[in-house]
Amino acid sequence: MSRLSVLFASLLVFVTKATAQSPVWGQCGGIGWTGATSCASGSACQVVNPYYSQCIPGAAGSTAAPSPTTSSAPAPTTSAKSNTVAKAAGKLYFGSATDNPELTDTAYVSILSDSGFFGQITPGNSMKWDATEPSRGTFTFTNGDTIANLAKKNGQLLRGHNCVWYNQLPSWVSSGNFDNATLSSILQTHCSTVVGHYKGQIYSWDVVNEPFNDDGTLRSFVFSNTIGESYIDIALNAARAADPNAKLYINDYNIEGPGAKSTSMQNLVKSLKARGTPLDGIGLQGHFIVGELPSNLQENLEAFTALGVEVAYTELDIRMTLPSTAALLAQQEKDYQTVVTACNNVEKCVGVTIWYSWVPSTFSGQGAACPWDQNLVEKPAYSGIIAGFQ
Numbered sequence: 139m140s141r142l143s144v145l146f147a148s149l150l151v152f153v154t155k156a157t158a159q160s161p162v163w164g165q166c167g168g169i170g171w172t173g174a175t176s177c178a179s180g181s182a183c184q185v186v187n188p189y190y191s192q193c194i195p196g197a198a199g200s201t202a203a204p205s206p207t208t209s210s211a212p213a214p215t216t217s218a219k220s221n222t223v224a225k226a227a228g229k230l231y232f233g234s235a236t237d238n239p240e241l242t243d244t245a246y247v248s249i250l251s252d253s254g255f256f257g258q259i260t261p262g263n264s265m266k267w268d269a270t271e272p273s274r275g276t277f278t279f280t281n282g283d284t285i286a287n288l289a290k291k292n293g294q295l296l297r298g299h300n301c302v303w304y305n306q307l308p309s310w311v312s313s314g315n316f317d318n319a320t321l322s323s324i325l326q327t328h329c330s331t332v333v334g335h336y337k338g339q340i341y342s343w344d345v346v347n348e349p350f351n352d353d354g355t356l357r358s359f360v361f362s363n364t365i366g367e368s369y370i371d372i373a374l375n376a377a378r379a380a381d382p383n384a385k386l387y388i389n390d391y392n393i394e395g396p397g398a399k400s401t402s403m404q405n406l407v408k409s410l411k412a413r414g415t416p417l418d419g420i421g422l423q424g425h426f427i428v429g430e431l432p433s434n435l436q437e438n439l440e441a442f443t444a445l446g447v448e449v450a451y452t453e454l455d456i457r458m459t460l461p462s463t464a465a466l467l468a469q470q471e472k473d474y475q476t477v478v479t480a481c482n483n484v485e486k487c488v489g490v491t492i493w494y495s496w497v498p499s500t501f502s503g504q505g506a507a508c509p510w511d512q513n514l515v516e517k518p519a520y521s522g523i524i525a526g527f528q
């Protein structure tokens with residue numbers, strides 16, 4: 139989902155320009171909207187929520203912008219700030235992922251940089267392998283440094299993301315036909331160099347990202363295929379040596395509720411601990427769908443913390459099938475509250491980070507996933523977060 143960030147960012151820039159006609163998928167109305175209210179031919183303006191109307195291709199309906207009203211969704215009822223409330227509840231942070239292309243949007247950056255809202259940020263893409271070692275032994279940190287410097291300037295914790303992942307892996311790595319010893323050395327060098335570069339600046343690292351398939355088997359890719367499960371140990375050991383104070387995490391999705399994948403992750407934690415490999419935490423990504431949260435969120439968090447690791451929700455967003463309705467926004471508020479409450483109830487759940495796609499993702503007809511809307515106005519979901527920490 140991270141590659142889409144560039145698209146989200148350019149979409150954001152595009153739709154906030156006032157043009158005579160909004161493009162397909164562009165904004166065409168909503169509270170506070172001053173841009174175009176008619177849509178490119180072949181698309182029609184539809185209300186997504188009171189704050190956001192969008193040009194939907196092939197949609198039936200008027201091309202005139204609907205006049206939004208404030209009565210169709212409950213207005214947020216709080217002026218409390220999410221990180222302030224999280225810290226008052228004893229958590230370390232409430233945070234957000236971000237990405238370099240989004241940093242040109244000053245309205246967005248001013249909210250992102252408000253440590254009352256966000257006490258932690260995660261670079262969505264700029265510390266990944268393709269960004270940091272695009273060719274063997276050539277390291278580039280410019281974009282990662284931009285995010286690290288922003289965190290420093292804002293007094294925010296920084297989450298490194300990530301050392302090793304099956305995706306966004308340059309072809310020199312994935313198609314290099316390296317033998318076990320060479321590939322082990324490549325991985326060791328990569329994690330040491332990247333984690334070492336940010337030594338002292340990082341609260342926690344997603345050292346290993348998404349190691350499992352949904353059925354709980356080890357995901358097949360060049361590192362697991364060539365080295366075996368011990369690629370995870372190589373990465374964690376290299377990270378610990380490079381920055382002894384950073385909390386080292388393994389991060390994955392579909393481990394937020396009990397099930398095969400969650401059990402495999404717990405078994406991995408036990409194995410790593412048994413063989414003395416450093417590991418401090420498990421990141422549960424939390425990409426959810428409105429009305430479809432797994433049950434037993436808290437019990438599942440506790441199954442991890444019972445093994446002696448901390449936990450965090452690292453990429454929380456709760457999407458819906460568009461267009462959104464007052465009922466969907468109310469359910470989304472409830473769902474955000476449920477997730478935050480689960481973390482709040484577990485002492486070793488250190489924080490919650492939302493993913494950075496604040497602009498609705500329209501590519502599959504789903505979106506409106508975040509607690510802020512297109513115009514950076516707090517949605518009912520935001521009140522759900524505040525309530526979850528109380």
Ligand SMILES: *[C@@H]1O[C@H](CO)[C@@H](O)[C@H](O)[C@H]1NC(C)=O
Nearest residue numbers: 318319322363364365366368
């Ligand atoms: C790769 O080498 C390591 C270290 O010698 C060994 O433990 C592991 O089993 C090897 N992996 C494979 C798939 O042969």
